[in-house]
Amino acid sequence: MKGLVIKNTGSWYSVRTDDGRTIESKIKGNFRLKDIRSTNPVSVGDRVDIDINNEGTAFITEIEDRKNYIVRRASNLSKQSHIIAANLDQAMLIVTVNYPITTTVFIDRFLATAEAYRVPVKLIFNKIDRYHADDQEYMEALIHLYTTIGYPCSKICAKKEIGLDELREELKGKITLLSGHSGVGKSTLINKLLPGVNLKTGDISEYHNKGMHTTTFSEMIELPDGGFIIDTPGIKGFGTIEMEDAEISHYFPEIFKHSDKCRFGNCSHRHEPGCAVIEAVENHYISESRYRSYLSILTDKGESKYREDF
Numbered sequence: 360m361k362g363l364v365i366k367n368t369g370s371w372y373s374v375r376t377d378d379g380r381t382i383e384s385k386i387k388g389n390f391r392l393k394d395i396r397s398t399n400p401v402s403v404g405d406r407v408d409i410d411i412n413n414e415g416t417a418f419i420t421e422i423e424d425r426k427n428y429i430v431r432r433a434s435n436l437s438k439q440s441h442i443i444a445a446n447l448d449q450a451m452l453i454v455t456v457n458y459p460i461t462t463t464v465f466i467d468r469f470l471a472t473a474e475a476y477r478v479p480v481k482l483i484f485n486k487i488d489r490y491h492a493d494d495q496e497y498m499e500a501l502i503h504l505y506t507t508i509g510y511p512c513s514k515i516c517a518k519k520e521i522g523l524d525e526l527r528e529e530l531k532g533k534i535t536l537l538s539g540h541s542g543v544g545k546s547t548l549i550n551k552l553l554p555g556v557n558l559k560t561g562d563i564s565e566y567h568n569k570g571m572h573t574t575t576f577s578e579m580i581e582l583p584d585g586g587f588i589i590d591t592p593g594i595k596g597f598g599t600i601e602m603e604d605a606e607i608s609h610y611f612p613e614i615f616k617h618s619d620k621c622r623f624g625n626c627s628h629r630h631e632p633g634c635a636v637i638e639a640v641e642n643h644y645i646s647e648s649r650y651r652s653y654l655s656i657l658t659d660k661g662e663s664k665y666r667e668d669f
């Protein structure tokens with residue numbers, strides 16, 4: 360029987376089978392993944408094969424290849440990773456241009472990390488009911504910028520349920536990582552998407568923390584129309600990802616595009632003569648804010664500041 364891992368508590372995995380049952384399962388055999396040293400061989404989002412036994416529980420016998428997965432370091436000292444979730448169809452970053460401000464550096468770091476993980480991202484601008492003319496103008500400028508680069512954007516008001524039907528449509532049948540600064544309205548939004556659950560605003564992590572006595576607890580929230588949201592407690596975004604200096608520009612699509620024409624193949628786009636990226640920034644083909652974010656990742660990389668952000 361094939362199914363989807365939707366929850367993990369300790370050594371038990373809840374598997375939603377393709378015929379609609381939820382079967383508590385354990386791992387059988389010794390799973391080793393080729394390219395990752397991870398503390399958990401199976402994670403939420405994994406597609407698995409299970410053998411159901413007489414008691415109605417099952418053994419996981421096979422894991423399908425993942426199209427992507429997100430990780431965090433198992434602990435500060437360890438080189439091992441913990442897989443937070445696998446097979447994400449998309450990530451949505453909830454952004455507020457005010458109340459509170461989401462900085463472009465925060466947005467761009469999230470986008471670059473998503474590129475590194477090969478997870479498509481959409482930006483959701485929330486609290487549109489609160490914005491005055493200046494905020495609105497800034498929001499439209501950001502939407503123009505990010506849409507041009509290739510990141511779809513939409514505007515919602517979680518509180519008054521504006522724009523939520525379109526959002527529900529986009530979440531249907533998919534595994535979506537939902538992320539955002541504290542205070543952008545993530546709990547409010549999840550509440551509206553899950554009628555009947557009635558989480559108090561600010562309580563979402565408490566809800567997830569039920570059974571938090573195991574450190575490997577992880578769960579996807581099932582949506583009424585099908586599809587799942589991942590909102591892992593304690594993980595602001597994507598967990599940790601290591602980026603090599605030379606790689607970073609690959610995760611800024613428009614910078615990468617221009618870097619073809621740099622004089623030096625190993626150009627860092629900081630100060631080199633004949634740098635096509637710097638020229639494109641000067642000529643406004645690349646936005647200054649994006650370039651600043653690129654530089655900030657380059658500068659902070661390796662420092663804890665960057666790791667804490669995600």
Ligand SMILES: Nc1nc2c(ncn2[C@@H]2O[C@H](COP(=O)(O)OP(=O)(O)OP(=O)(O)O)[C@@H](O)[C@H]2O)c(=O)[nH]1
Pocket residue numbers: 485486487488489515516517518519539540541542543544545546547548560561562563
């Ligand atoms: N005006 C307005 N306020 C909103 C909207 N969405 C959420 N809020 C308010 O913003 C505040 C923060 O909302 P939360 O849903 O708790 O935000 P959160 O992102 O879950 O924040 P944490 O719980 O800290 O992670 C609350 O006072 C909400 O009522 C919106 O669309 N418009």
Ligand SMILES: [Zn+2]
Pocket residue numbers: 618621622626627628629631633634635636637
């Ligand atoms: Zn360059």
